[in-house]
Amino acid sequence: MRGRALPYLLVAPAVIFLTVLFFVPLVQTIALAFQTTNGTGFGNFARMADDLNFHDAVVNTFRFVGLAVPLQLAAAMGMAMMLRHLGRGRDTVLWIWTIPLGLSDLAAGLIWLAMLNDRGYLASLLFHLGLVSEPQSWLTYESPMALFIAVVIAEFWRATAIVVVILVAGLQLVPKEYAEAASVFGASPWRIFTRITLPLMKPSIQSALILRTVLAFEAFAVVIAIGGRNFPVLVSEAYNWQNFNQEPAVAAAYAVVVMVLSLVATVVWLRVLRTPEEQRA
């Protein structure tokens, strides 16, 4: 009754689709990046590296990922632990806390542009507190630090939600008995958290970090919404080379850099946060 071919027939469309629209473009991107007018080589990478914005883009991307992702993890951890003590109204609070995960980084950028522009709400708040007297123009090329902070805030505001969801889902899998036992033996809440809860949540922390790091390397609309072209990151440069300079090969070189970084980050998280078989909850 059950043909042996049936599972293959069911899987085949997805396999074909991913081959054509994931693996083929993956190879094409790499090929395009190494293709130059005189054969193959690192010509496009050289052009990429010679560009004025390249250095800034690399530095900005690393600062951005390096600050936003740990902040998100720490905040999400705190939020996940807070949710455990919530009785009535937990569903509503959860919904509110997770709304931002449905928003695009472009929307988050526009939201924080409204908050932080020269006549925005932060400037107004500072005025009402008597700290400033006129509109503040922060988000310009003259104050890269303010731009950087604004972009991190926007991304932190938006993408912490998805980490909360992953961690809460992981927390549900952790048996309560361990913590209860530790509490009986007199362990403090902090000790229970660091010695029991945290290690048991390693798999979810790992998947949250992989997801967030890859997506943070990819963020670019938030950067453009807040900083225009004054805060270059790797993907916004890829976009500029493709759309404005009409140089797909250099854009592809940027794409390869981003892919390599994403892959390296994934491997690092897989190794650093590996859970041995016998420790799985």
Added chain:
Amino acid sequence: MTGRRALYFAGVVAICAWVLVPMWLLAANALGGQPVIAAWPKPWLPLSISFATLAEFLAIEGVFRAMLIGFEVAVLCTLFSVALGLPAGYALARYSFRGANAFRLMVLLTRAFPVGILALPLTVGFIRLGLYDTPLGIALMHTALALPFAVLVSASLFQAIPRELEEAAWVFGCSPLQAAWRVVMPLALPGVSAVAIFAFVISWNEVFAASVLSARNRTLTAYLLAMLSESPLSYQFAGGLLLIAPSVLFIFLVRRHLFAMWGIASR
């Protein structure tokens, strides 16, 4: 103890405010239009609300069209993701077959890559195939983003439905296909609709691939990104509001499935 309790609730409320207030203020800016945006200092309660700016923004040539295209792309992406993802998920859940693990690995591998960026080399091929600058072309690229998610989540959905129900249907003379359709599908439907909504939101929000693969037929995200540098703040905020409204609604619809889904999809 009551002091700590109060502090705790204050924290919960503060985080709710941290999420909601910025969205509210964007809406206030978008609906208040130029007078609100130019106001200095801003009033504490931004209450002047009119739909004039939003209407004005919608009347700009191309905005409404961009919304429709964005919607069309997202619907196509949803259809493709469900149509391709459900059967594959069903196979992973119900059959043990050679290559199942390889397939799982292939699906997981897509997560280690920034998939949207892969749109870059597709432009050439898409132009040749007549897919460049069409909703279908963008939807195909977006499906590459949403499909891995659809496969993994539907696999776990089907796993949670007891095999015995299906076997009973076979005993009563249903073919495997009939059993899957009549017995399993109704049970999986709420989860499937959540998968569909997620595919929709992924596509609706995607910026990079949509921008790279379109020139005149832009989705709302691509349209907004292209006009950011040359349009006044009031239009940017109006666009932002249009962008977030459907997403907030959809997340509300799937809120119950969020955790089951992500718990599974991220394992």
